[in-house]
Amino acid sequence: MALTIPDVMLARLDPLANWVRANSLWPMPFATACCGIELMATGASKHDIARFGAEVMRFSPRQCDLMIVAGRVVMKMLPVLQRIWTQMPEPKWCISMGACASSGGVFDTYAVVQGVDRFIPVDMYVPGCPPRPEQLIQAIIDLQAKIKQTGTLQGTEFGKRTEHKGPLPMHLN
Amino acid sequence: MAHDTIIAALKAKFAELVTTEFRDNFRVVVAPARLFDVLQSLKDEHGFNMLFELTAADYLKYPKATDRFGVVYGLLNMATGVRIFVKTWLNEPDLTLPSAFPLWKGADWLEREVYDMYGILFDGHPDLRRILMPEAFTSFPLRKDYPLRGRGERHNFAVITRAES
């Protein structure tokens, strides 16, 4: 008996959009330091990020929806990071890869920003210095789950967040 | 020893030179006023055709130091493989040295870095401006009176929230 496909199907558009978005994340590799090499290793043949639909690294922020901040961000680089983040179209997510991007790591010095989440929104933190490729892949899987759970077609989940959710910058404390 | 003949020849030409030695490093200490002449003599007469190192140190908290800044030039003779270090002392307020750029083109960025980190000026440098720190930065970070964690410059940026971006 042949499979009969109904002429009309009813489904909510949100899960459909989430399913599409979650499985075709196009990363913007904002690779500055050591983590960038592990990001390359994640893309190379052994770990093969393509298995999770996130292998299409686009170096133009206009084509990306996932920013991976891999490596420390310093004073001179932060305005560049913010500009690239604002250039990315909605919906967009951010993974802070490694200890330096998440918190400054071992570089508690005059030049290094102590966590990019002080200045741009971050969805997922990956610990490690640098994280193993498996950890980055896990972060992408977790992010996919998050998108599937919370995403809406219009992206209203972003509009509701008017406040910066990360730890406050020191000068505001 | 190759070093002995070079140092003897230098001492014959520049009487006030002081030389020291530690491990395999041979150092010639010279006043800033004679620095360029010594470098030129080393390059032209003794064949030191590579400037492999140019750096500085702030001796503010160094035990028994009498001068504030020391600038070190590392020279290498590519034909014989002999290395020699030329050192000079500087004190505030006159932090100016002659640029070594006319002798070795490699001095370009090395001098810019020393300027960026210590505020030592190089007279005759073609393009002396900050290289590693942002242009708007006002301090010289490797000086000993500048704290390791800075003076809050790293927190001084606008915050972009979800709703704004």
Next chain:
Amino acid sequence: MPLEALPTLPEGPEKDYLWTLNFGPQHPATHTTLRLILTLDGETVVTAVPDIGFLHSGFEKLGEDLDFNQYVTIVDRMNYISPIMNEIAWHHTVEKLMGIELTPRCKYIRTILGELARISDHLLCAGAQALDLGAFTAFLYGFQQREVIYDIYETISGQRFHPSYTRVGGLLFDVTDQFIRKVRNFVKEFPKTHADMCRLLNRNRIFLERTQGIGVLSKELAIDLSCTGPLARSSGVVRDLRKDEPYLAYPDFQTAFKVVCAAEGDCYARYIVRMEEMIESLKIIDAAIENLPAGAVNVDVESKAVFPAQTSVYRSIESMIQHFELVMPNRQWTPPVDEVYGAIESPNGELGFYIVSDGTGVAYRARTRPPSYIHFAVFPYLIEGHQISDVVAVLGSLNIIAAELDR
């Protein structure tokens, strides 16, 4: 970069078609964070002004704050595609300052690890150079072998990327038989990958046309601009610290390897020099792993430079006191109050450290002589007069590592 720092464009109606292009700091071919401001005449580069500092993280300031063993975790992150080379260079200089003579086993292990690091560095450089020119497969082949080298690092130290494996006067641990097996296996397997990469690229017409005659560096200019390493050797400068100022176990291998040089000085020569150096490194690894001396990896505990073994710390008061003295920040080592420069041949060139010591366990000044910094200053001389598409070819052949460039 302020506007007045840019080169002034020539005046006159015949020159007003010159235009300025910003390249980087976020660009796939800049290999992390470099920025170039190019003045173009059509597609020809008239001037290139590099703007760096986008990864300046204060390494040298940290070196004045952390002791000789702690700072090794920081220098690791300097040239992050061959991390262990930085550790070897740092502790080489520290041991030179203190006058410590290493044990033969430690020298051999450091030599093996250093040469493995050189191979992994050259693999990434050659692979990325090809990747920038559109050849993706060589990059994947190179990364496959890099994973094997990562695995060896993980065997010895537990960290696959930044081993932080050397210590003053020795190593963190002794190596195991598993390490020796893995290195032997690597020596056996690697030539196949190397041959595959060579077959893909060496006679590839697109690769040849994009690299031969591009970015030529003359021998005189290379010396004048303080170039070292593969960059200088591909321009005909015959200098390799492993031969000229042998350190570690290299005096034993003087006949085992050759210094690879080329005369052309273009991007292709740099690629070929790197590819051939990998084979020479493999010979050193092969000779060293088969002649690995027995004995301790750390110098004698009586020298007061190394930590005593854990069991003896638990069981004897003398060892416990020594451990305590090395851990407490106000005791530690007592190096001579002097200044020393020590250098080794890193994959990129002469990697040196200049330490000013004030007699404590923390360097008063820990200056790095970074080959990437010196080599990036060469870039404007290489690119002038070439096409804009050659910018990535020249950048890839210089192997600029941003963290070492900016520190």
